[in-house]
Amino acid sequence: MFxxxxxxxxxxxxxxxxxxxxxxxxxxxxxxxQELCVCELRDRVSVSQSKLSFHLKILREAxxxxxxxxxxxxxxxxxxxxxxxLEQYLAQLRENATMQPANQCSQDYS
Numbered sequence: 527m528f529x530x531x532x533x534x535x536x537x538x539x540x541x542x543x544x545x546x547x548x549x550x551x552x553x554x555x556x557x558x559x560q561e562l563c564v565c566e567l568r569d570r571v572s573v574s575q576s577k578l579s580f581h582l583k584i585l586r587e588a589x590x591x592x593x594x595x596x597x598x599x600x601x602x603x604x605x606x607x608x609x610x611x612l613e614q615y616l617a618q619l620r621e622n623a624t625m626q627p628a629n630q631c632s633q634d635y636s
Contacts, residue, residue, distance in 0.1 A: 534615070537589060541612045544588035549573065550581050554604065557591065561603040 544550055549571065556562060556570055568578050582602060585591035589608040594601050 537608070538612065538615050540588040541590060541608060544584050544590055545612075547581065547584075549577075550585055553578075553581060553585065553602075554590065557602060557604045561601050563599045563601050565599070567602065 545554075552571055553567060556567060562570075564575070564578065564582070567582075568575055571578065582591065582593070585602075586593055589605055592603050592605045594603075
């Protein structure tokens with residue numbers, strides 16, 4: 527008998543999708559120590575401004591990073607409550623996993 531999995535919230539989906547890109551993980555790793563402006567991030571990850579902006583936009587849309595403008599500079603920092611939400615999702619998944627053996631297939635796929 528098949529059971530349906532509840533639909534995961536769009537925030538959870540966006541968070542894990544954002545974490546699936548190595549450059550975005552590198553950006554988050556830099557932000558774990560301090561807030562950084564775009565120019566500092568660009569210099570540290572050695573990518574073009576447009577590529578960096580694209581990835582920062584994804585992190586903001588996933589609510590993993592926050593931005594604030596000060597004069598003509600934009601500063602980025604981690605949004606730690608969103609990371610907690612992802613951690614709680616994983617903890618709940620682990621706690622509720624029953625890991626039953628597979629059922630015998632009734633169709634021949636050869």
